[in-house]
Amino acid sequence: MITRRENETTLKDVAERAGVHAATVSRALDPARQHLVNAKTREKVRVVAEELGYRVNTVAQSLRKGLTGLVGVLVADVANPFVAPLLRGIEQEFRTHGAMLIIAETHDDSQTLATALDNFAKRRVDAVILTAALQGDEPQVRDAAGGMPVVLAVRTLPSGDWPSVTHDDVLGGRLAAQHLVDLGHRRLAQLKGSSRNSSFLGRSTGYESVMATTTARDVTGDVIASAPTVEEGFRLTTMLLERDEKNVPTAIFAHNDQLAVGAIAAIKERGLRCPDDLSVVGYNDSPLAGHLDPPLTTVRLPTWELGRQAAHVVIEILGGAESVEPTPPLPPELIVRGSTAPAAVDAELASS
Amino acid sequence: MITRRENETTLKDVAERAGVHAATVSRALDPARQHLVNAKTREKVRVVAEELGYRVNTVAQSLRKGLTGLVGVLVADVANPFVAPLLRGIEQEFRTHGAMLIIAETHDDSQTLATALDNFAKRRVDAVILTAALQGDEPQVRDAAGGMPVVLAVRTLPSGDWPSVTHDDVLGGRLAAQHLVDLGHRRLAQLKGSSRNSSFLGRSTGYESVMATTTARDVTGDVIASAPTVEEGFRLTTMLLERDEKNVPTAIFAHNDQLAVGAIAAIKERGLRCPDDLSVVGYNDSPLAGHLDPPLTTVRLPTWELGRQAAHVVIEILGGAESVEPTPPLPPELIVRGSTAPAAVDAELASS
DNA sequence: TTGAAAGCGCTACCAC
C-alpha cells in the first residue's frame, strides 16, 4: 500500500494564519499578479508563507491552469554521447520558463515509442521533444501524440508534419568523404547506420554526393550496421577486409564513432595499421575520441545549440505562434586527427 | 500568452456516452478495481473510451490521490558516463510501477541542488534519488526535501539521515593500489577528486589503506583536482613529473578515467611512455576506455545494478516500509588493460 | 484591493 503524503501546508492554511482569503494569497505569491495586492498584505502573506514553509502544489496548479510546465523528451538511448549536451541545451533554454524535463527512452523500438508518448500525453506534458523518430513511425507519433505539440530534434521525419531541428548531416557526410578523397584515397567505403534514421540517411547522401563527382570508387556495397556499435563496426570491417584486393577500401567513413572504433580494432586485428594502411573517419566527436589509438578524425556536432533551438521552437509554439519558421540545419565541423592520412601508393593508381 | 489545451475527453464524457456514472468509468478503467464492475458494463466502457480516444488525466489523478508517480533524479552532470546506466537501472525497476523520471542537474553547486530539490517538492514527486550530494549539503537537503523521501545513490553523506546505495569505493581504491603494488611499483601517487564527494573519499581511503601496509611510498602530497577532468589530470600529472626524481611516481591511481586520460597525455607530452615509464589506473571503465592509447586499466562499477537497487529502496519506502535494511556497497571490479605494467628496475630499489 | 464561489478531472466513501 502506498501511503499518501499528509499534513501539507496549503494556500488556505496560509490564508487563515495571515487573516486573508486564499485567493489573495494566491495573488500575493504569484509574481505575475502581486501588483494586484496591497504591498502590506503582500508582505504579510510572504512572511506567513515563509513561516509555515508553504510550497505551491504544482499539481493543483496544473489541473487548474491546464498547463504542467513539463516537457517530455524522448531519446533513443540515454547513453548516446550526444544526449548529454542536448539535454543541457534544452534545459538551459527552459530554465527561465520554470519548465522541467521528463525523460524516456525508446531503444529505437516503435512500440516503446508509442507507449512513451502515450505516457507523456496522460501526464499532460506541455510539449514533446522527439529525438528518436524513425522513418515509419509517423502513425505512432500522430496517434499517440494526440493534441500535444511535438517537435522533432536531431532526427527528422519525411512527412513534414512536425517542426524539426536537425544537424546538417548531408554536409557532415560530404565533409568526411571530401576529406578522404582529398587525401588521395581511391577506394572508399561507408559503415552505414540504418537509413530509417534520418541522421544516418543524411550522412550517406552527403558521402554519395561527393563520390558521384570524383573518380574514386565507392566500394561500400550493401552492408548496413544492424546497430551502430563497436561490435558491428568490427564485424563489418572484417568483412570488408576479407574481400579480394581490388575491393578492399583504403578509407572508411563510419556513421558514428563507435562504428569507427570497431573498424580500427578490426584493422589492427588483421595486422594492418590505421592510418598507414587504412584511414577511418568517425562521427559525433565523442568525449575521448581525441585520446583513442589513433586519435580519431571525426565530425563534431553543435548538439548543445540544437537542444537550445529545439526548446526555443517549443516555447514559440506554446506561446501560440501560428507557424514556426523552419530552422536551418546546424552545420557540423570536421575534426582532423590521427586516424586519417594520405593514401599509400596504390596498385590501382600506379598501374593506370 | 500560453494557450491551454481545449476539448479534452474527460471521464464524464465517456460516462455520458456509455450511459453510466463517471465513478463507474473510473472503476472500469482501473485494473485494480475493474473487478468491482459488471463485465458487460466494463466492456461497454472500454469500447466507448477507445472510441472517444479517452486518456486519463494523470494530473487530476495525482491531485486526488496525493501521488504523482514521478520520481526526481538529481545528478551532478548528465554527461558523466555512469549516469546513463544508472538511469536505465532506475527506469527498469520503476517501469512496472508506472513511475516516470524527472531529471535535474546540480553541476555540484549546493545552491542549484537546493533549487532543484525545491522544484521537485513543488511538483510533489513521490521521492527523490539524489546522486549529487556533497559533504556539507546536509542542511540544504534537509530543508529543501521537506517531507519527500530521499534516497542517496552513488554518493552518500556522513550524517546517515537518509538511506543510501553506493559502490564500494574503498574496495575499488584498494584494488587499484594493490594492483600497482603487486606490479612492483615503489612510488605511487593519486590524482584525487574532491573529498567532499564520498566516492572520491572512499577511493582515497582504500588506496591509503593499502599504502599503509606496504613498503612502497605514497608520493601524492596534497594535490587535489579542482574538477575531475582531462585538463586537471594533465595539469596535476605535469606537476608530479616536474618534481625531483625521488618524488616522481612510477604509478598513478586516478580517481576517474578522465583524470587518467589527462595523466597519460601529460606523460606522453613529457616524452615518457605509459606503461613503460609510468603506469596509470583509471576509474569507471568509461565506454571507450579499452580503445584508448594505451588501453586503460580501470575499475568497473555495477552502476546499472546500483540504479536498480536505489529504485528498489524507493519502492520499499513508498510501500510504507518502516525502515529499509541498509544496502551493502556494491563491489567493483578491476579491469586490467595496457596502461599498467611491472615497474622498471628502480634506482631506489637497486640501491637498497 | 479583497472576498466569495465555482470548477479543473478525478477517486474515495457511503448509500442504495
Add this chain to the structure above:
DNA sequence: GTGGTAGCGCTTTCAA
C-alpha cells in the same frame, strides 16, 4: 454493482 457527493489545492471569474 452502481450512483451520488464531496473534495484534493489551486486560480479565475465576478461582485463588493
